[in-house]
Amino acid sequence: MTADRLLTQSEERLTQMLVARASRSARPDLVAEIVAAAQATPQRGRSIAWPAWPVLNGRMAIAALVVATTVLAAAFFLDHGRRSTPSRRPRVRPGLPGPARRQPPGLHWRSRGGEGQPTSLVWSRAALTCR
Amino acid sequence: MDRAAIAIASPLPASVELVELAARGDIDAFERLVAAGSDRTYRLALAVLGNEADAHDATQDSYVRAWRELPRLRQPAKFDAWLYRIVINACRARLRNQRRVREISFDANPFERHQPGPAVADTVADSELIERAFDRLDANRRAILVLHYLQNESVSSIAAVLGIAPGTVKWRLSDARAALARALTAEGETRP
Numbered sequence: 316m317t318a319d320r321l322l323t324q325s326e327e328r329l330t331q332m333l334v335a336r337a338s339r340s341a342r343p344d345l346v347a348e349i350v351a352a353a354q355a356t357p358q359r360g361r362s363i364a365w366p367a368w369p370v371l372n373g374r375m376a377i378a379a380l381v382v383a384t385t386v387l388a389a390a391f392f393l394d395h396g397r398r399s400t401p402s403r404r405p406r407v408r409p410g411l412p413g414p415a416r417r418q419p420p421g422l423h424w425r426s427r428g429g430e431g432q433p434t435s436l437v438w439s440r441a442a443l444t445c446r
Numbered sequence: 447m448d449r450a451a452i453a454i455a456s457p458l459p460a461s462v463e464l465v466e467l468a469a470r471g472d473i474d475a476f477e478r479l480v481a482a483g484s485d486r487t488y489r490l491a492l493a494v495l496g497n498e499a500d501a502h503d504a505t506q507d508s509y510v511r512a513w514r515e516l517p518r519l520r521q522p523a524k525f526d527a528w529l530y531r532i533v534i535n536a537c538r539a540r541l542r543n544q545r546r547v548r549e550i551s552f553d554a555n556p557f558e559r560h561q562p563g564p565a566v567a568d569t570v571a572d573s574e575l576i577e578r579a580f581d582r583l584d585a586n587r588r589a590i591l592v593l594h595y596l597q598n599e600s601v602s603s604i605a606a607v608l609g610i611a612p613g614t615v616k617w618r619l620s621d622a623r624a625a626l627a628r629a630l631t632a633e634g635e636t637r638p
Contacts, residue, residue, distance in 0.1 A: 326595065328572055328573060328576050329576055329580070329591065329595050329626070330595045330596065331573065332573050332576050332577050332580065333493045333580075333591075333592060333595055333596040334596060335573070336492060336493050336496055336577070337489040337490070337492050337493040337596060338489075339489075339492060339498060340485055340488075340489075341484055341485050341488035341489075341501075341502065341505065342502060345484055345488065345502060345505065345506070346477065346480050346481050346484055348506060349480050349484065349505070349506050349509040349510065350473065350476070350477045350480060352506060352509075352510045353473065353476060353480075353509065353510055353513040354473055356510055356513060356514050357514070358469075358471055358513065358514055358515075358516060358517050359514050359515055359517060359518060360517045360518060
């Protein structure tokens with residue numbers, strides 16, 4: 316039989332062959348296998364079991380970073396301002412007695428009668444002498 | 447065997463609701479889609495590949511890929527055509543990478559046992575010849591012949607499944623027939 320003749324008949328034969336070829340059913344466990352494989356596969360465009368809270372945490376992390384940066388910047392500028400202001404520095408004169416030399420100017424709690432006695436807010440001697 | 451008997455000639459349309467649920471990550475809805483369509487899909491892959499193990503793998507790969515890509519499916523009503531395209535692509539990839547030697551069962555030769563009459567023997571021999579010729583074709587030609595002759599799909603349906611123009615489907619169908627004729631000639635020459 317020539318190929319042309321066979322081809323003429325072949326449309327029907329081809330259909331029969333394909334039907335016979337595709338007549339077998341899938342394994343019964345194929346559905347379970349597919350579902351198990353799908354469960355282990357994340358869908359595209361969908362996060363991998365990430366609920367909403369990490370997003371909130373991300374926002375919170377950014378907010379915390381902004382706050383921390385602001386606080387650090389403020390601390391830096393305040394510290395810089397304090398150091399660069401000469402009037403805030405305690406001036407120590409060599410002739411003054413010991414504690415007063417190291418005492419910064421301003422108000423201090425001091426005990427008047429020794430240990431266990433009430434204290435009162437007094438101006439330090441250094442503050443008086445500095446001015 | 448009647449084509450209707452194997453229930454792949456006219457695929458049952460998948461429920462749009464199920465497809466939408468599955469696209470939102472509902473694995474139960476996806477399981478129902480698989481249960482409804484896996485046999486059909488498997489038979490399509492089996493017709494193209496001719497090997498049960500490969501058809502199983504191609505079916506599984508196709509559904510897993512479908513699951514992964516479902517959120518991107520814009521028209522849930524066209525899920526079946528979309529899935530068929532994925533299956534055919536999986537078959538194409540499998541044929542491209544196929545390196546295995548085809549196994550031939552000793553029981554496949556009916557003449558050893560039954561000694562049929564000349565007419566039956568010719569029919570069986572012709573069917574085997576056609577199957578061998580079909581296996582010489584590449585995946586694209588196999589796919590279009592399967593869609594046309596086995597699934598009895600219209601040109602427009604084949605165009606939707608393959609993502610090509612109807613005119614291209616007609617041309618490819620004609621090309622596949624011509625390739626089958628050439629393969630039949632080649633098989634006829636090598637026939638013992």
